[in-house]
Amino acid sequence: MTGAATLRALGARLRGADRAVLAAIGCNVLLLIAGALYDANFLSLDYLLLQLQVASFLGVIATGVLLVVLLGHIDLSIPWVVTLGGMMSTATAGHTGIVGSLAIPVAIACGAGFGIANGIGVAYLRVPSMIFTLATNTIAQGLMVVHTGGFAPQDHATPAMHFLAVERTIPGIPNAVWVWAALGGATVAMLRRTGFGRRIYAIGNGERAVYLSRGHVGRVVIACFAISGACSAFAGVLLAGYSTKAYQAMGDPYLLSAIAAVVLGGANILGGRGSYLGTVAGVILVTLLQSILSIAQISDAGRQVIYGTVIIAMLLAYGRRPKGVS
Amino acid sequence: MTGRRSDLGYWLAAQRGPLAAAALFAAMFALFVAKHPAGLSGSVVNTAANKGVLLALVAMAQTLPVLTSGLDLSVGSVFVMTNCLASTTLAGTPVQIGLGIAAVLGAGIACGAINGLVVVVGRLQPIIATLATGAIYQGIALWLRPAPGGDVHEGFADFMTSSLHDAVPVSLLILIATVVVIWLPYRRTALGRAAYAIGSSEQAAYMSGVPVARAKFATYVLAGLFAAVAGLLLTCVTESGEANALLAGSYTLSSIAAVVLGGTALYGGAGGVIGTIFGAFVLRTIGDLLFVFDMDALSQPLFLGVVLLVSVSLGSLRLLRVKRRLDLYR
Numbered sequence: 001m002t003g004a005a006t007l008r009a010l011g012a013r014l015r016g017a018d019r020a021v022l023a024a025i026g027c028n029v030l031l032l033i034a035g036a037l038y039d040a041n042f043l044s045l046d047y048l049l050l051q052l053q054v055a056s057f058l059g060v061i062a063t064g065v066l067l068v069v070l071l072g073h074i075d076l077s078i079p080w081v082v083t084l085g086g087m088m089s090t091a092t093a094g095h096t097g098i099v100g101s102l103a104i105p106v107a108i109a110c111g112a113g114f115g116i117a118n119g120i121g122v123a124y125l126r127v128p129s130m131i132f133t134l135a136t137n138t139i140a141q142g143l144m145v146v147h148t149g150g151f152a153p154q155d156h157a158t159p160a161m162h163f164l165a166v167e168r169t170i171p172g173i174p175n176a177v178w179v180w181a182a183l184g185g186a187t188v189a190m191l192r193r194t195g196f197g198r199r200i201y202a203i204g205n206g207e208r209a210v211y212l213s214r215g216h217v218g219r220v221v222i223a224c225f226a227i228s229g230a231c232s233a234f235a236g237v238l239l240a241g242y243s244t245k246a247y248q249a250m251g252d253p254y255l256l257s258a259i260a261a262v263v264l265g266g267a268n269i270l271g272g273r274g275s276y277l278g279t280v281a282g283v284i285l286v287t288l289l290q291s292i293l294s295i296a297q298i299s300d301a302g303r304q305v306i307y308g309t310v311i312i313a314m315l316l317a318y319g320r321r322p323k324g325v326s
Numbered sequence: 327m328t329g330r331r332s333d334l335g336y337w338l339a340a341q342r343g344p345l346a347a348a349a350l351f352a353a354m355f356a357l358f359v360a361k362h363p364a365g366l367s368g369s370v371v372n373t374a375a376n377k378g379v380l381l382a383l384v385a386m387a388q389t390l391p392v393l394t395s396g397l398d399l400s401v402g403s404v405f406v407m408t409n410c411l412a413s414t415t416l417a418g419t420p421v422q423i424g425l426g427i428a429a430v431l432g433a434g435i436a437c438g439a440i441n442g443l444v445v446v447v448g449r450l451q452p453i454i455a456t457l458a459t460g461a462i463y464q465g466i467a468l469w470l471r472p473a474p475g476g477d478v479h480e481g482f483a484d485f486m487t488s489s490l491h492d493a494v495p496v497s498l499l500i501l502i503a504t505v506v507v508i509w510l511p512y513r514r515t516a517l518g519r520a521a522y523a524i525g526s527s528e529q530a531a532y533m534s535g536v537p538v539a540r541a542k543f544a545t546y547v548l549a550g551l552f553a554a555v556a557g558l559l560l561t562c563v564t565e566s567g568e569a570n571a572l573l574a575g576s577y578t579l580s581s582i583a584a585v586v587l588g589g590t591a592l593y594g595g596a597g598g599v600i601g602t603i604f605g606a607f608v609l610r611t612i613g614d615l616l617f618v619f620d621m622d623a624l625s626q627p628l629f630l631g632v633v634l635l636v637s638v639s640l641g642s643l644r645l646l647r648v649k650r651r652l653d654l655y656r
Contacts (some may be wrong), residue, residue, distance in 0.1 A: 135638050137579075142625070145628065258453055263454055270451070301469035306465075312459065
């Protein structure tokens with residue numbers, strides 16, 4: 001290929017990525033208009049900030065999902081690692097003294113541990129990620145069922161968890177939004193400015209090439225899955241802080257939402273392409289959609305049908321694979 | 327190596343996965359029966375068959391998309407949705423029941439067709455597409471049956487879950503009929519062979535004029551049909567319907583485990599439903615064994631997870647045979 005052709009291909013690719021992000025932002029505007037038409041309060045600052053607070057929980061999960069998707073893998077262990085995070089934090093909080101104050105780090109470490117196990121399975125055992133993470137999801141579920149005896153645990157969130165998830169230190173803006181912003185900023189810097197970040201994109205585009213150029217494929221894959229597990233568990237901590245308790249299957253709604261947010265934000269599910277900005281747009285998109293469905297007072301059944309249909313419709317509109325045989 | 331392998335040798339090598347699963351199942355079931363206080367009685371076999379066949383049918387549904395290196399995360403939801411539908415249609419006169427069965431199977435086929443359209447024509451990734459359609463089917467199930475319950479013709483349900491001459495479970499006959507009437511003929515058609523070709527190499531299949539789009543579509547449609555047969559049977563077992571999302575999730579998960587245990591390659595192109603059926607029986611017998619050995623019911627999900635993890639990790643034994651490490655990378 002000549003230099004000019006390479007440049008043209010690169011330009012087309014950048015435009016392609018941008019188009020998806022723009023489409024996601026456009027859908028957000030449409031949803032805001034639709035919400036405002038239904039209920040004038042939808043555009044009030046209070047309500048929007050509340051939406052942003054809810055979105056930040058999904059945003060934390062989606063951060064990890066994006067990294068894994070950029071590698072060309074998928075993490076299906078999200079539901080129960082979120083639950084594990086919530087339950088481990090509240091269980092640790094039940095202890096007195098120094099142990100009790102370590103609720104958040106303990107939960108994140110448990111999530112990262114599951115992520116490392118996922119990474120080893122995917123990178124070294126070469127099991128397809130969706131299968132391996134499905135299996136670790138079952139194990140996390142099994143552990144939590146044993147841990148709680150099948151009931152909702154009688155523990156409570158620590159003040160620190162409540163502080164991060166609910167309180168507003170700077171008037172107006174929920175702390176959870178700051179947490180998401182900090183995590184997002186660090187992720188953007190990591191993806192753009194570090195060799196590690198570039199290697200993530202490189203592995204998604206051509207694992208063999210990275211292997212041949214001594215790119216430590218295994219370590220990068222394990223690190224990304226570990227971050228994903230840690231993010232999911234941290235989101236579980238925030239959710240437990242938000243509702244002051246952890247409960248069975250609290251992470252179940254987040255699998256489809258997080259993957260949908262990342263894919264609607266323009267990331268290629270086969271890896272190598274996607275941006276954090278797009279994921280932010282996707283997260284807000286999914287949150288607004290759910291919010292509109294809940295204020296429209298549609299039955300639970302109808303909400304699920306519409307949610308699934310809209311996700312499929314938006315994916316069909318701009319999240320498709322290129323034409324031809326893969 | 328000395329000399330040529332016989333035909334039998336080739337057949338054995340090709341059927342290693344299913345044969346191993348069948349042998350494992352036979353050993354485990356023998357242990358279960360030996361340990362069971364009632365021994366090998368008709369009712370023990372009947373109960374085991376009903377549970378095993380339910381999972382076997384859902385896992386058969388999962389096998390077909392996997393053969394084309396796809397995945398259907400909505401099989402559990404279709405199973406639960408058809409259960410909810412069947413809990414309203416399996417009542418009245420024999421003619422009405424017959425129409426009800428047709429409606430349930432039709433609904434399953436329709437769900438499969440939607441999955442197929444979204445994946446093939448819509449060109450979406452099967453994982454994310456079927457995750458989303460699964461949410462839709464779950465919603466429909468909830469709409470059909472907001473609260474558990476149902477009106478099922480008792481005689482029909484009893485017949486479907488009983489044993490002929492107290493020895494041959496009807497559910498097992500339904501499973502065999504599904505294999506003989508649908509799977510075996512399908513396997514021999516151009517579409518069936520195409521599914522395997524696509525799983526081996528989609529590009530090569532496309533270049534060789536294999537009907538890639540039609541074959542992929544057919545796998546999802548058949549998956550919907552098999553899941554609906556399972557939903558029908560579940561309705562007869564419980565004589566009611568319930569939009570149980572947890573049940574859907576656990577069946578989807580177990581179906582993948584059964585496919586892996588049965589020797590079907592997750593990368594597609596090799597395997598089949600016979601192995602999957604034994605894989606499903608193995609999984610169900612594990613639960614039964616835990617029961618007769620008085621294992622704590624709460625630790626069963628954890629044990630199932632460990633079995634699943636070990637069985638998927640066993641596949642990585644093939645890494646020991648890989649000579650060039652580069653071959654491991656895409």
